[in-house]
Amino acid sequence: MDRRSVPHLHAGALLTDPPYSSGGLHAGARRVEPAQKYLDAAAKRSYPPMLGDIKDQRSFVMWATLWLSECWRLAKPGAPVMVFSDWRQLPVVTDAVQAAGFEWRGIVVWHKPSARPMLGSFRRDCEFVVHAVKSPSRTFTRRCFPGVYRHPVNPAAKVHLTSKPIKLLVDLLAITPEGGAILDPFLGGGTTALACIETGRRFVGVELSTEYYRLAGERIKAEELARTRS
Ligand SMILES: C[S@@+](CC[C@H](N)C(=O)[O-])C[C@H]1O[C@@H](n2cnc3c(N)ncnc32)[C@H](O)[C@@H]1O
Numbered sequence: 001m002d003r004r005s006v007p008h009l010h011a012g013a014l015l016t017d018p019p020y021s022s023g024g025l026h027a028g029a030r031r032v033e034p035a036q037k038y039l040d041a042a043a044k045r046s047y048p049p050m051l052g053d054i055k056d057q058r059s060f061v062m063w064a065t066l067w068l069s070e071c072w073r074l075a076k077p078g079a080p081v082m083v084f085s086d087w088r089q090l091p092v093v094t095d096a097v098q099a100a101g102f103e104w105r106g107i108v109v110w111h112k113p114s115a116r117p118m119l120g121s122f123r124r125d126c127e128f129v130v131h132a133v134k135s136p137s138r139t140f141t142r143r144c145f146p147g148v149y150r151h152p153v154n155p156a157a158k159v160h161l162t163s164k165p166i167k168l169l170v171d172l173l174a175i176t177p178e179g180g181a182i183l184d185p186f187l188g189g190g191t192t193a194l195a196c197i198e199t200g201r202r203f204v205g206v207e208l209s210t211e212y213y214r215l216a217g218e219r220i221k222a223e224e225l226a227r228t229r230s
Pocket of ligand 1: 053
């Protein structure tokens with residue numbers, strides 16, 4: 001993110017799904033194309049390349065600390081923070097979130113029943129959302145929420161290699177201020193933006209890939225148009 005591009009944003013919350021730079025024990029394995037690392041060999045669809053997914057563990061944690069620090073600068077006091085991660089990167093994401101200045105509050109589990117089975121081992125059917133806050137902590141709702149959400153990945157609805165289900169993001173947004181501005185510095189196919197539209201929140205998205213930037217823009221326009229017509 002470029003500090004000059006969003007100087008006056010006061011984000012009411014951060015909800016983001018950065019490239020995990022995961023998928024292997026060693027640096028070489030992580031440098032493999034994301035489509036090979038993350039897609040089932042039987043998957044038939046192809047997606048535009050996901051950028052920035054080849055960092056080794058040390059550069060990943062330094063890089064995450066840098067962008068999270070910039071998000072800390074842009075966030076309002078009390079802003080909830082939710083950052084997706086997988087099991088491999090979870091420890092370093094919790095480090096980076098705290099190194100950037102946020103107060104770590106817990107982990108939310110996303111259970112994806114559609115994950116492939118692991119012969120002789122445990123199914124890796126969970127991803128995680130690191131939950132934090134820009135102190136001092138505030139609550140924006142009187143409701144209580146679960147710590148585990150179950151949403152299958154619908155391959156037909158995917159526009160990005162790692163698209164998240166919109167319903168999951170709608171669920172996560174429930175702890176953020178109503179009508180607040182939600183920052184997603186890794187917009188991908190625009191799922192966060194669509195969930196913000198659905199829940200009446202504003203959003204600011206950043207995306208490095210021109211293809212995904214266009215794709216997300218088209219989806220956002222189509223959704224806004226559909227809502228003005230209905
Ligand atoms: C895991 S994907 C997000 C997917 C999104 N949640 C969805 O459901 O479509 C991460 C995105 O971040 C983008 N990206 C990688 N490095 C970036 C950077 N430095 N700044 C902005 N976007 C970046 C990638 O191109 C990719 O589209």
